[in-house]
Amino acid sequence: MAVPQKASQMRRGMAASAALLVVFLAAWQWGPGALSVPSFILPPLSMVFDEALRMWQVNHLLLHTGVTTAEVLAGFLLGSLLGAVFGYLLGMSPTAELALSPYILALQIAPKVAFAPLFILWMGFTVYPKILVAVLIVFFPVMVNVLTAVRGVDPDLVNLARAFKASRAQIFWKIEFPASLPPMFAGLRIGSTLAVVGVVVGELVGGNAGLGYLLSFGEGQANTPMVFVSILMLTLVGSVAYLAVIVVEQRVLHYMPARALEAM
Amino acid sequence: MSGPVRLEYRSVTMHFAASGGQKTITAVSEVSLAVRDGEVVSLIGPSGCGKSTLLNVGAGLVAPSAGAAFVDGERVEGPNAHVAFMLQKDLLLPWRTVAENVMFGVEIQRLPKAERQARAQALLAAFNLAEFSGRYPYQLSGGMRQRVALARTLAVDPSVLLLDEPFSAVDAQTRMVLQRDLAKTLRRAGKTALLITHDLLEAVTLSDRVLVMSRRPGRIIDEIAIDLPQRENPIARRQDARVHAYVGRLMERLDIGHATLGEPPGGS
Numbered sequence: 328m329a330v331p332q333k334a335s336q337m338r339r340g341m342a343a344s345a346a347l348l349v350v351f352l353a354a355w356q357w358g359p360g361a362l363s364v365p366s367f368i369l370p371p372l373s374m375v376f377d378e379a380l381r382m383w384q385v386n387h388l389l390l391h392t393g394v395t396t397a398e399v400l401a402g403f404l405l406g407s408l409l410g411a412v413f414g415y416l417l418g419m420s421p422t423a424e425l426a427l428s429p430y431i432l433a434l435q436i437a438p439k440v441a442f443a444p445l446f447i448l449w450m451g452f453t454v455y456p457k458i459l460v461a462v463l464i465v466f467f468p469v470m471v472n473v474l475t476a477v478r479g480v481d482p483d484l485v486n487l488a489r490a491f492k493a494s495r496a497q498i499f500w501k502i503e504f505p506a507s508l509p510p511m512f513a514g515l516r517i518g519s520t521l522a523v524v525g526v527v528v529g530e531l532v533g534g535n536a537g538l539g540y541l542l543s544f545g546e547g548q549a550n551t552p553m554v555f556v557s558i559l560m561l562t563l564v565g566s567v568a569y570l571a572v573i574v575v576e577q578r579v580l581h582y583m584p585a586r587a588l589e590a591m
Numbered sequence: 592m593s594g595p596v597r598l599e600y601r602s603v604t605m606h607f608a609a610s611g612g613q614k615t616i617t618a619v620s621e622v623s624l625a626v627r628d629g630e631v632v633s634l635i636g637p638s639g640c641g642k643s644t645l646l647n648v649g650a651g652l653v654a655p656s657a658g659a660a661f662v663d664g665e666r667v668e669g670p671n672a673h674v675a676f677m678l679q680k681d682l683l684l685p686w687r688t689v690a691e692n693v694m695f696g697v698e699i700q701r702l703p704k705a706e707r708q709a710r711a712q713a714l715l716a717a718f719n720l721a722e723f724s725g726r727y728p729y730q731l732s733g734g735m736r737q738r739v740a741l742a743r744t745l746a747v748d749p750s751v752l753l754l755d756e757p758f759s760a761v762d763a764q765t766r767m768v769l770q771r772d773l774a775k776t777l778r779r780a781g782k783t784a785l786l787i788t789h790d791l792l793e794a795v796t797l798s799d800r801v802l803v804m805s806r807r808p809g810r811i812i813d814e815i816a817i818d819l820p821q822r823e824n825p826i827a828r829r830q831d832a833r834v835h836a837y838v839g840r841l842m843e844r845l846d847i848g849h850a851t852l853g854e855p856p857g858g859s
Contacts, residue, residue, distance in 0.1 A: 487682050490650045490670045491696040491747060501699070505686045582686045584729040 370552040375559070378552035386541060386553075392560050395526055395537040398454055399568055402461020403522040407515055410466040414473025415507070419499075424474070435471075439464040440528040447533045457529030457537065464525040465518035472514030476507035509583065512576040519572045523565040538564070594628035595663075597783040598649060598674075598751045602658035605644050617808035618644045621658070624802060624811060626751070626783055631774075631822065633786045633794035635841065636804030642787045644809075646753045649785065650676045662751055672700060675749035679756040681740040683728040689739050690715065690724035696747040707746075714742040718772060734765035741773060745780070752777070752784040759789065770797060770825045778823035791845075795837045796825035803844045813844045 356372040358364075366374060382388040417424040417431075442463060446456035480503055488498050530539025538557045545553030603622045606615040619641035626632045634642050647653045649660045651670040660667040662674055675696065683692045693711040702710075715721045718738045728736055737758065744752060757773070758766040774797055777784055788794050794801045795817055803813040817837060821827045828834060 481680075481682070483678060483680060484682055484684070486647075486650075486652050487676075487678075488695075488699060489652060490674070490676055491699040492670045492672060493699045497699055501695070502684070505684070508686075582727045582729070 367549060367551050370555060375552045375555045378550070379556045379559075382541070382553065382556055388541070388556070388560070391536060391538050391541050392564065394454065395523075395530065395539065395561070396564050396567075398457045398526045398529075398537065399461060399522045399564060401454075402458045402525055403465055403519055403568065405458070406462040406465025406522065407469045407518055409462065410469030410514065410518070411473050411511060413466075414470040414511075415477060415499075415503075417470075418474045418477025418507075419503075431470075435467050439467075440525065443529045443532045446529070452534045454534075454536070456532075457526045457534070457539075460529045461522040461525035464521045468517040468521065469511065469514040472510040473507050476510040477503050480506045509580055512572065512580065515572045515576070516569060519568040520565050522568065523561060527561060594630075596625045596661075597628050597630075597663060598626040598785060599661040600624050600645065600648070600658065601661065603645065603648055603655045603660060604657040605641060605648065605653075606656045620808035620810050622804075622809065622811055623658075626785055628783055629781045630800070631777055631784045631786060631798045633788055633798040633801045634804060635788060635791065635794050635801060635845070636809060637806050637845065638789075639807050640804045641807060641809035642804060643755055646676060646755050646785070646787055649751070649753050650674050672747065673750045674753060675744045675747050675751075676753040676755065677740055677744045677757045679759050681728075681733075681736040683736055683739055683743075685728050688725050688727055689720060689731070692728065692739055693742045693746050695743055700747060710746050710748075711742070714746055717776070718742055732765075733761045734769060737761055737769055738772065741769075741776070745776065745782075750783060752782055754784060754786045756788055757786075758793070766793075767826060767829075773797070774823050774825050791838045791841045792829065792834070793825075794841065795819075795834050796828040797822070801837075801841065803841065815840060 352372055359366065359369045359371050370378075379388065417427065440460060443456060443460050446459045450456045450459070484502055484506075485498055488502055493501065526537070527539040527542070530537040531543050534540050538561050542554055542557035542561075545551070545557060600622050604620050605618045607618055608614075609616050622641075622645060624632070634645065636642055644653070648655050649662070649667065651660075651667045651674065654668075662671065665671075665673075667674075684695065687695065690708070690711045693714055694707045697707045697710060712721070712724070715724050718741070720735065720738060720742070723731065723735065728739070731739065737760075741757070754773075758769050761769065770793060776782070786794070786797060798817050799822060801815045801817060802811050803815070804810065805812045815837065819828055819831055819833060819837075
């Protein structure tokens with residue numbers, strides 16, 4: 328009876344997960360006091376919560392969250408689109424891949440976030456440098472996964488289509504593109520979390536909007552609860568982005584056997 | 592068998608560049624054969640003798656180094672709508688339903704949608720797969736998947752079918768059922784087929800003629816006409832005592848059971 332066993336296993340796992348959350352929150356609330364850790368080092372949960380309410384009213388927390396979310400979304404969409412397009416082009420042209428692979432490798436090894444100051448020099452304290460860092464950082468996992476997927480398409484499948492007199496476009500749209508979707512979504516999942524990293528680094532380096540700005544503002548004021556609120560909100564933005572990718576993935580890849588949220 | 596020649600190879604020779612060196616390997620050498628309308632001919636031979644190369648030449652996927660293949664008297668210059676092939680791998684597209692997979696070829700050939708669906712439904716019904724038409728490949732057994740592949744091959748209504756070990760990946764009992772389905776379909780539709788197989792019994796029970804190929808460079812070294820009734824019923828043929836004489840002769844021609852048997856040097 329594999330199925331009920333799996334269901335009960337899942338229930339137990341979720342119960343343990345919820346219990347762990349309660350323990351964690353309790354430790355956060357009462358741990359610092361019990362261990363006499365000063366609140367500017369580790370503010371208890373209630374203080375962070377009060378700070379969140381204060382920031383909501385005074386510091387336009389919602390607006391800054393919105394700015395960061397918009398930057399993450401723009402960077403993620405553009406970066407994945409570019410990554411996918413380059414992945415397909417390089418996947419279909421071995422010559423182009425050979426010619427470009429050393430540069431791609433170098434760019435992939437270079438820490439993308441280190442470009443943030445440069446982009447700010449170029450574009451000023453606007454949203455664009457933040458988006459650009461996210462684009463750059465999202466680009467690679469998507470491109471590499473698409474490239475590998477196009478390379479990995481069974482040549483017999485392509486021959487089957489060719490034997491039916493398929494055109495190059497038909498081979499792409501009917502075989503290579505759908506075959507590349509599962510690895511592409513694996514790349515998009517990684518990209519969705521990396522986009523947040525890219526945007527935050529951009530906001531930390533310079534600017535006057537976004538959660539990264541609130542983060543560094545809080546740091547400058549030695550307002551530890553503000554730093555915590557910013558980190559929590561960033562985690563929330565990243566989680567929503569990741570979940571959105573999963574929801575789309577499950578709709579698109581519905582034909583795959585038993586896809587659960589196993590990778591979460 | 593009389594009737595027009597559907598598939599013909601005239602002195603087909605195929606060289607490949609050997610991996611690493613400048614040397615070339617001759618995969619097939621001067622192969623000539625003709626398959627007449629409605630005939631089922633099997634091609635057997637040791638591994639690496641170039642059987643699959645011949646299939647690719649017939650399907651127009653590769654051009655031979657010398658000689659040519661002809662389908663319905665026309666020289667094969669590239670993929671063409673008269674030929675369809677089926678491999679050991681079912682090559683079903685996992686993102687398409689069973690019916691959509693069957694329609695894959697006719698969709699590429701841009702048949703009207705209603706016609707595509709009519710063909711798919713008729714074939715699925717003929718193969719007892721109608722109730723699975725909305726399922727996805729991962730939900731099917733290996734034997735069912737292979738039947739869907741056969742339906743996809745037939746959906747384009749080819750005049751020649753090229754079959755490369757189509758049932759070698761399924762279990763023995765499923766294979767017998769699939770062989771029967773194939774034999775019945777070929778007879779009913781009057782299709783011409785070239786079947787590549789390692790299974791001597793499959794070759795004898797399904798074919799009108801069996802061609803034996805040598806080791807590389809592959810040449811045709813024998814041709815055996817199978818003079819048995821009921822080509823549409825391989826299961827009945829299996830029980831015919833004369834089958835064993837044919838299988839015995841094929842074993843002899845292939846040197847099976849002799850000390851010389853083995854992979855050719857550098858064989859694939």
